[in-house]
Amino acid sequence: MDIDDGSSMPEFIETLERQKENLRRAQARRGEKPEFMVPRALIVAKLQLQSMAQRRKPSNGQFYFQTSFLPAAYPPSTGSLDELKKMMIKDLHMELHHEGAFLVVKSITPPTRLTAILTAVEDENQDAVTLQLYNQEKETERPVDDIIGEGMVVLLKNPYLKTTSDGSYGLRVDHLSDIVRLERHDERVPSKWRINLYDDSKKALFWKNLGNQFFGNAQYRGAIERYTEALKHCPTEEEERIIKLNRAMAFLKTQQFEAALSDIESAPDGPNLVEKALDRKAQALYGLGKYRESSYVLKEMSQNFAGNTSVHQRLARTTERVKEQERGLYDFARMQREASSQRPPHLDFATYIGPVEIGPSGSKGRGLFTTRAVKAGDLLLCEKAFAHAFVDTKGVHKQDLTVLIDAERDMITVGGQAELIRLVAQKLYHNPSMAAAITGLHRGSYQPVDVTEVDGIPIVDTFLISRIISLNCFGCPLTTLDLKTRGGNQGVIDEKIHHSCGLWPMASYINHSCDRNVTRAFIGDFMIVRATRDIDGGTELKWWYYEPGQDDKKGPSNHWGFRCDCAICTDDQATPPQILAERKRLGKVLKAQGISVRAGKIESMLAKMKLTYHKPASEVPRLDMYNFQVRLAIRYLEANQPTKAVERGLEALGSLGFIIEGATMPKCGTSYGTILIKQWGVDCDIFKCWRVLSNAYSMLGAFGLASQAESFGKISYKACIGEDASFDRY
Incomplete structure (x- = not known):
């Protein structure tokens, strides 16, 4: 939703068609053996040229588009290594996933980071081929030489020999669980490459010290592998405690919080290192979002280790997370400040799940429902993204954009989607208990494997993640506050697509309706969901997947495969095509004329547009008319005609389905009453309309009505922006 879909952009269509042709040619070679083995020297030279080209990419401040191609989906290996059969490069066939087999290769060149990590590898027969590793850690997370450095030996499960765009071939690995890094002493390493270690009794200490060296160099993944090796060599109880x-x-450094907690809780008890164990346990629980449990550990530390001055600060911070998580109490002003200053804007706040639950939603599968009655503006969700790919296209943080091309499904996206796939894959690989929250989301017709772990290694299906992201991810601005208010009262923002994107699992269960009852707002990597009207308990929550009026999204051929059955769409289907065409024509004319045309002409055209509807707005909201009516109300306000501004402002709200009593100007000599909303309509950022009404009432001396309009505007503002802490300065 709200992502930059490049599938119909002329500049990308040619690339998509070219890639589809490449796929057809590749599939035509399926099962063939390469006609000849590319000489090792030629492979190395080609990689060197690609590395040089990468270093010469533009640095003049212009965007640099990287292109990433998804191959046809294939499943990860689910076989145990004991069951797999060894093969050699010369035995590989084109475009096949050699199920039930494995290949052991050694890197023979320094790796290069492109959209994948690229290197050359050879087997023990010295046959060479290129190797592409996708979805690996970024350089800031793990140095590329620690992933597949020159001289490293790796085992590839179900090796996949892929045809490349230049007609050559290479190995490609998309699934993190399909590659196993081997230490050089591993018995699976060919004898000609294997290094024999000395004195078994010293191995645990040797590997522990080596792990410490890697940790000291901030090579945390490498340190984990060395500590793991140390535990295999019968350490003493004290050594085991220290190693774990x-x-x-x-x-903790690599955000593998489950594994950290497991090590802490399984480490042998002892009088030493208790403070360190508690400290790391509190960190792990905090990282897992178990804030109350983390606070209990910190309280124990504060009582038993009074000299640890940082504990009190951490306890205060964790207590704030507990308030957020359990009661939905946030310092939204601080969230806005931090989102504006941090890059990436990944904020340290807790997720709040309000009075909502997942339930069946008929033909739409599952949906999100209220568990009790809520009021307009109430907070229903404040959810931290499971993963958030930030792309800053402004200012000093400008970075590259990636074009992700999925030729198999005719899809092109521009922005952070490729990075989001990588982030989710990495998080599930390192925190496998979190998988259910993601793999349970809508995935279309894709059928994943039913195995979650083999040989103690989590099975992560990259193509399942890709499908889930394509159907559930949200494009998002840095903050909705910046997006919605930068234009002032006149600003009708046209920016509906975003390069940054994220995955919010709970929010993903909310289904579409043009007649929405909730809205979403963003502050950094948090999505805030609020009610836009009073909602009864047991009511399904609905919002826009796309803005009403986008005809290409209405039918069952849309990205999600559904037809909207709301009152607005049902009425459109029942309206004669010529009437709909006239309504659209009038809307285009009004939009093209902007604010330069005289008010009388706008009134006349709005009256004609009104005639294209045959049901009252209270039954079928007239979203097409709202923006033009608000603009007209603003025109009258600026022309010092507040009475007409009130009339047009109330008409605008009426077009959205609102039924409001007590808001019209009373007759001379009568007192002002109370504005009462008898029926809530569709909230289309109506805080701007309420602001117009408040100002107009004030000009007319109806200060009581002005105050009430301001209050309703604040409710709408809170629903739209996600918070009302910034309302006064707006």
Whole structure:
């Protein structure tokens, strides 16, 4: 939703068609063996040229588009290594996933980071081929030489020999669980490459010290692998305690909170290192979002280790997370400040799940429902993204954009989608208990494997993640506050697509309706969901997947495969095509004329547009008319005609389905009453309309009505922006 879909952009269509042709040619070679083995020297030279080209990419401040191609989907290997059969490069066939097999290769060139990590590898027969590794850690997370450095040996499960765009071939690995890094002493490493270690009794200490060296160099993944090796070599109880606590710290550095907690809780008891164990346990629980449990550990530390001055600060911070998580009490002003200053805007706040629950929603599968009655503006969700790919297209943080091309499904997206796939894959691989929250989301017709772990390694299906992201991810601005208010009262923002994107699992269960009852807003990597009207308990929550009026999204051929059955769409289907065409024509004319045309002409055209509807707005909202009516109300306000501004403002709200009593100007000599909303309509950022009404009432001396309009505007503002802490300065 709200992502930059490039599928119909002329500049990308040619690339998509070219890639589809490449796929057809590749599939035509399926099962063939390469006609000849590319000489090793030629492979190395080609990689060197690609590396040089990468270093010469534009640096003049212009966007640099990287292109990433998704191959046809294929499943990850689910076989145990004991069941797989070894093969050699010369035995590989084109475009096949060699199920039930594995290949052991050694890197023979320094790796290069492009959209994938690229290197050359050879087998023990010295046959060479290129290797592409996708969805690996970024350089800031793990140095590329620690992933597949020159001389490293890796085992590839179900090796996949892929045809490349230049007609050559290479190995490609998309699934994180399909590659196993082997230490050089591993018995699966060919004898000609294997290094024999000395004195078994010293191996645990040797590997622990080596892990410490990697940790000291901030190579945390490498440190984890060395600590893991140390634990295989019968350490003493004291050594095991130290190694597990050290590995737990490395797990914390790599955000593998489950593994860190497991190490801490399974480390042998002892009088030493208790404070370190508690400290790391509190960190792991905090990282898992178990804030109350983390606070209990910190309270224990504050009582038993009074000299640890940082504990009190951490306890105060964790207590704030508990308030957010359990009661939905946030410092939204601080959230806005931090989102504006942090890059990426990944904020340290807790997720709040309000009075909502997942339930069946008929033909739409599942939906999100209220568990009790809520009022307009009430907070229903404040959810931190499971993963958030930030793309800053402004200012000093400008970075590259990636064009993700899925030729198999005729899809092109521009922005952070490729990075989001990587982020989700990495998070599930390192925190496998979180998988259910993601794999349970809508995935279309894609059928994943039913195995979650093999040989103690989580199975992560990259193509399942890709499908889930394509159907559930949200494009998002840095903050909705910036997006919605930068234009002032006159600003009708046209920016509906975003390069940054994220995955919010709970929010993903909310289905579409043009007659929405909730809205979403963003502050950094948080999505805030609020009610836009009073809602009864047991009511399904609905919002826009796309803005009403986008005809290409209305039918069952849209991206999600549904037809909207709301009152607005049902009425459109029942309206004669010529009437709909006239309504659209009038809307285009009004939009093209802007604010330069005289008010009388706008009134006349709005009256004609009104005639294209045959049901009252209270039954079928007239969203097409609202923006023009608000603009007209603003025109009258600026022309010092507040009475007409009130009339047109109330008409605008009426077009959205609102039924309001007590808002019209009373007759001379009568007192002002109370504005009462008898029926809530569709909230289309109506805080701007309420602001116009408030100002107009004030000009007329109806200060009581002005105050009430301001209050309703604040409710709408809170629903639209996500908070009302910034309302006064707006």
